[in-house]
Amino acid sequence: MSSSSDDDTPLVKGKSNGxxxxxxxPKTVDRAMDRANPSNGDMDPGVSIRMGPVEDMDVDPPATNGIANGKRKSRGSLTNGKTYKDASSSDEDDKPMSKRRRTSQQTRQMKDESDSELSDVPLKARRPPKAAAAQIGEESDSDIPITTKLAKExxxxxxxxxxxxxxxxxxEKVAPKRKPKAESESEDDVPLAKKKQPAKKANGIKKKDDSDSDVPLRKKAPATKAKAKAQAATTTTKAKAKKEEQNDQEGEEDDDEEEYRWWEDPTKGDGxxxxxxxEHNGVVFPPEYEPLPKNVxxxxxGVPVTLHKDAEEVATFYGSMLHSTVNIENPTFNKNFFEDxxxxxxxxGHGxxxxxxxxxxxxxEKCDFKPIFEWFEAERAKKKALPAAxxxxxxxxxxxxxxxxxxxTWDGRKQKVGNFRVEPPSLFRGRGEHPKTGRVKKRVLPEQITINIGKEAKVPDPPAGHRWKEVKHDQEGTWLAMWQENINGAYKYVxxxxxxxxxxxxxYKKFEKARELxxxxxxxxxxxxxxxKSEKMVDRQRATAIYLIDQFALRAGNEKGEDEADTVGCCSLKYQHVTLQPPNKVIFDFLGKDSIRFYNEVEVDLQVFKNLKIFKKSPKTTDDDIFDRLTTSALNKHLTNYMPGLTAKVFRTYNASWxxxxxxKKMKSEGTIPEKVKDYNDANREVAILCNHxxxxxxxxxxxxxxxxxxxxxxxxQVWRSKMMMIDVDPKLKKKRGAQFFERPDDLDNEWVKKHQEFLVEEQREKIRKKFEKENEKLKAEGEKEMKVKELNERLAVTNEMEKKFKKENKTGKVEAEGKGPTVEKLEANVEKLNQRIEVMKIQMEDKEGNKEVALGTSKINYIDPRLTVVFSKKFNVPIERFFSKTLREKFxxxxxxxxxxxxx
Incomplete structure (x- = not known):
């Protein structure tokens, strides 16, 4: 191997064979590879042809880091079912909202789109979801594979x-020729988007023909006279509003604060x-440990043992989570726990x-935590059974x-604190194959916590008998408190x-950075x-890495220590993480962020394929770096030559938003609100596919x-029962329609029917109980006398009748018609409604199955500029609530x- 210069030598990137x-x-290497694998020209931009974890592969499989099924490990509930974290996301954020078509097996498409060939694709390949033909620009009956359509798109x-x-x-080159700012507008009138801070112009609107629409935040450009007048009017309006606000404040204090539109404030964010x-009140500590009852x-x-309080607490950490098989069946988890x-x-002193x-x-092997587990399960059941009141x-x-x-209180304004609860002691779960899973997370004491607060503010009191580690007045920090946890030595911040x-x-800054890109x-x-095609290896590796980051949304990756989870990104890919299949297919298989398995089959530019083959050239083998002359820091430093502050992660945000x-721009959404929502979600899905989320x-x-x-x-x-009711109303129907029309589906056998009937009866009972409790709560709140249990029992009588009715139906095989004045027409209408509901649910089920590996929520929340969702909402008159949950509406x-x-x- 040739020796390298200091400039070409990267930092050490984890374990490697050196x-x-x-x-x-040499150019001869490229020429030889060109002859072996001739190119018909540049390839279309890369689009994933297969996404998601698979159980096995029909090609040479790269190592999977011990992850057989690609599933992220479940994080079970904390000890005793207690949690000290607020849920900050809505379940609705990732719900699929439109049907996805399952396409035929997809193939590699060369630039000559008329010559498409079907190649052998594994049967377990994941197909990309349906994208509307109108959005892709193709006829709906086109036979062109969707991967080719999306590549063209x-x-x-x-x-x-x-x-x-x-x-x-x-x-921007023309801009300096305009009239100087001093003659046309004052500093106060300059649109905020042009000033050196992240705040925006008052209305946040940027027309396409405005030259300042994309001017970087760090630059200022002069405005036209027309703009100057508009800005002056805006400034005057703001001044009046500000004066009125001051007058209101001089009057009386109100609990509801005047809204602070920080994106319009030119004094924030530039330093x-x-x-x-x-000012703040510190943090909330978890409750002290309460020993188990003496009989537990x-x-x-085989011998019941009494433990010291501290040891017993650790035993409850393990004993309370025996239901979490993904952890307790993990040898590493058990080994680490037992060591601690x-x-x-x-x-x-043991027990x-x-x-x-x-x-x-x-x-x-001789430890039995089952009595502890059973006690915790009983306690959980008791809490669940408590009355709603x-x-x-x-x-x-x-x-x-x-x-x-x-x-x-932050600069005089009331601000909500995110995670003010200190994490309780427990067992560290980690994600993926984390080497420290099962270790004991120790209780955090006030002596470990540093408080950040204003100099003039009152320092919050620590718990009695304790003191804070330190009190700081760090005005450059946005944290309120911090401490170091004992597992990975990481710092936790409030x-x-x-x-x-x-x-x-x-x-705001993140998305503006993407706009600048x-x-x-x-x-x-x-x-x-x-x-x-550079002759310098360092340049070629860097170019290949940027290509993969830009085209396939790979994260850059950072160096890892030996005691950290083996997660990687683009720059830290190892030999075993990349499998090459001529002429241009690349299979990535590695643990990415949060130890989530990244598995993707992609078709790349032929030159990129050749480069990866060179980077994997013998004598490289397992655990050797592919990009051995590149580091994340070197890559990001190179990117700053194009734009200050540009890093690899900005590409993900830019590509999704753009x-x-x-x-x-091309969309013309019409019809009902649900139809418009579907249009948005189709676009969101296309973004997720094109950006490989x-x-x-x-x-x-x-x-x-x-x-x-x-x-x-x-x-x-219910459809079958309704049909049987039709026979009850008109027995002649059985002969007219045929016996087959009234037959019960084969898979709904007698055993299933009995179980389902029991479920329906219990479901009805639960509804009656909940309604009864809710009405009693209301009566109690209004100071009125609560209803007695006798009332509840009377209401529950209907379920007893329901139970008797089902037993009779099972015995006789007949179903009596229900409702007021039942007719065949009414029952037929009911059957039609039920069948429609079945079809809708089947579509939802197929959609949910199809979207299980496409991160629509990830694209919408983290990478697509939320202002684009707002634009769609306002342009097509769709309530923003249809896209953003309450939590997201507050966030955005x-x-x-x-x-x-x-x-x-």
Whole structure:
């Protein structure tokens, strides 16, 4: 191997055999590979042809890091079912909303689209979901595979991006020739988007023909006279509003604060000082450990053992989670737990039997945590069975105790705190094959916590008998408290909530950075395509990495220590993570962020395929770096040459937002609200596919699908009952329609019917009980006398009748018609309605199955500029609630209020 210069030598990137690529690549190598694998020209932009985890492969499989099924491990509930974290996302965010077509097996498409060939694709390949033909620009009956359509779509989007970038730079060159700012407008009148801060112009609208629409936030450009007048009018209006606000404040204090539109405030966000005054009440600690009842014992080798309080607490961590098989069946989890458990036992003297004799606990196999588990299960059942009123009262008491910690005062404004609860002690779960899974997360004490607060503010009191580790006044930090956890030595921070000004400004800056990238993207792509053939290995590796990050949304990746999970990104890919299949298919299989398995089959530019083959050249083997002359830091440093602050992760945001913006420009959404929502979700799905956003199949997916199928079966049973009622009304129908029409589906056998009837009876009872409890709560709140149990029993009598009716039907095989004045016509109408519901649910089921690996929520929430969703909402008159849950509406409040339907990304 050739020696490399210092410039070409990267930092150490984890375990490797030390084999490095040559410093230079002779032209003869490229020529030889060209002869072996001739090219018909450049390939279309890459689109994934297969996404998602698979159980096995019919090609040479890369190593899977021990993940057989690609599923992310479940994070079970904490000890005793208690949680100290608020849920910040809605279940509705990832719900599929449109049907996805299952296409035929897809093939590689060369640029000559008329010559498409079907290649052998594994039967278990994941097909991309349906995209509307009108959106793709093809006839609905076209036989062209969807991967080719999307590749053509992506090519068009990239050409439009290059054209837009050139137009923006052209406008910027002309801009200095305009009238100087001093003659046309004052500093106060300069649109905020042009000033050196992340705040925006008052209305947030940027017309396509405005040259300042894409001007970087760090630059200022002069405005026209017309703009100056408009800005002056806006400034005057703001001044009046500000004066009125001051007058209101001088009158009386109101609990509802005047809204603070920080995106319109020119004084925020342009420096490192984040706050001037800061007040808060510290953090909430989890409750102290309460010992188990004396009759509940840890058992060792068949002997009930009494443990020291500290050791017993650790035993409950394990004992309370025996239902979490994904953890307790993990050898690493058990090994780490028992090491920490025995360390505490050694300190506390192990255990004692009923006679006071010391019992040494030495073997994990002899430990029996079942009595502890059964006690916790009984406690969980008790809490679940509590009356709704008691649950409500307990929650109200908890909320009242935590209320002082939920908000802080940041520069005089009330802001919600995100995670003010200190994590309780427990067992560390980790994700994927984390080497420290099962370790004991120790209780965090006040002596470990550093408080960040204003100098003039009152420092919150620590719990009695304790003190804070330190009190700081860090005005450059946005954290309120921090501590170091004992598992990975990572620092935990208490931050503001997602809907706070600071978090909103962070999101705003992220998307504005992506907007700024659109004027440089053509030069970046042109340069990396050129460097794909560079003779310098470092340049060729960097260009190939940028190609993969840009085209396939790979994360850049960071260096990992030996005691961390083996997660990688583009720059840290190992030999075994990439499998090459001529002529241009690449299979990625590795653990990505959060130890989620990234499995993807993609077709790449032929030059990229050749480069990867060179980077994997012998004597490289397992655990050797593919990009051995490149690091994430070096890659990001190179990207800053194009644009200050540009890093690899900005490409994901830019590609998703630009793609969605391109689709919205062409979209003409008509019809009902649900139809318009479907149009949006079709576009969102296309973004997810084009930008290669995927997710691991949820552990609960199979159970969820079974639940939907059970609901469908229930409806099919109701259809059968309705048909039988038709015979009860008119017995002659059986002969007219034929016996087959009235037959019960074969899969709904007698055993299933009995179980379903029991379910229906119990479901009805539960509804009656809940309604009774709710009415009693209302009566109690109004100070009236509550209803007695006798009333509930009378109401439940209807379920007893229901039960008798089912038994009679099972015995006689006949179903009596229900309802007032039942007729055949009414029953036929009911059957039609039930069949329609069945069809809708089947579509939902197919949609859910099809979208299980396409991360629609990821695209919408994290990568698509939320202002684009607002534009769609306002342009086509669809309530924003149809796209953003309450939590997301609070998070993206700045986006909802800052733009109208004319705004452009």
């Amino acid at each position: 084999v490095k690529s040559d410093v230079r690549i 992506k090519a068009g989007i990239e050409k439009a991006a290059a054209k837009e970038a050139r137009a923006i730079r052209s406008k 490192t000082k984040k706050w001037t005054t800061l 014992k840890f058992v060792y080798d 458990f025995t360390a505490i036992l050694d300190k506390t 004692k039997d009923k006679n006071g004799n010391v019992v040494k606990i030495k073997k994990f 008691e649950k409500k009262a307990a929650k109200a008491e908890k909320d009242a105790a935590e209320a002082p910690f939920m908000y802080c 931050m503001l909530a997602a809907n706070s000004d600071i978090k909103g400004q962070s999101d 659109k004027k440089h993207i053509d030069r970046i792509r042109k340069d990396y395509k050129r460097d794909l 793609t969605m913006a391109s689709l919205l 995927k997710r691991t199949v949820a552990a609960s997916h199979a159970a969820s699908m079974e639940k939907i199928q059970e609901k469908i079966n229930g409806l099919r049973y 409040d700045w986006a909802i209020k800052s733009v109208d339907e004319n705004w452009e990304f």
